[in-house]
Amino acid sequence: EPDPELSPGRTLRSRVLASWTAPDGTRRQGPVPTPLRDPRPGETFALWTDAHGTPVPRPLAPTTATTHAVLAGIGAALLTAGLVEAVRRLVLWHLVRLRYAQWDRAWERMGPDWGRTGTGI
Known part of the structure; x- marks a missing residue:
């Protein structure tokens, strides 16, 4: 579901299973929305997290x-x-x-x- 605060050109297009490192250094993995039109394994994209490493909408x-x-x-x-x-x-x-x-x-x-x-x- 797209974030209403995003500009029309930056809508979230799909959900992918992503891996990221939380601010405390632990490795995390889970489904997250991505702006990539056709995501492929290994591609990177910006992922915003809170202080605990939980994905959050971008500022x-x-x-x-x-x-x-x-x-x-x-x-x-x-x-x-x-x-x-x-x-x-x-x-x-x-x-x-x-x-x-x-x-x-x-x-x-x-x-x-x-x-x-x-x-x-």
Whole structure:
């Protein structure tokens, strides 16, 4: 199954039984995908492995990695801006509620005719 991150010209074409040396020096053997169109015994090809010698997909191409990094950065910036705006709105909503509560208390202190009680008007 081809890796979606590979460029169209570098698709994996077949699986072969390959032998390779792991980073710890041990010899490994197993079926691996290869970009060779018509693999023959003894042919060599690039094989990417992890630190334990297990085959893994090749690293991203520099342009693909750059695109992923840029998109992740834009996403992080938008998420940060959204969180800042949400916190700002929450604080503002709380302050407005406090102001309305203060106004309600002030109206209650003034009485039903806004301070004219007992003035003879």
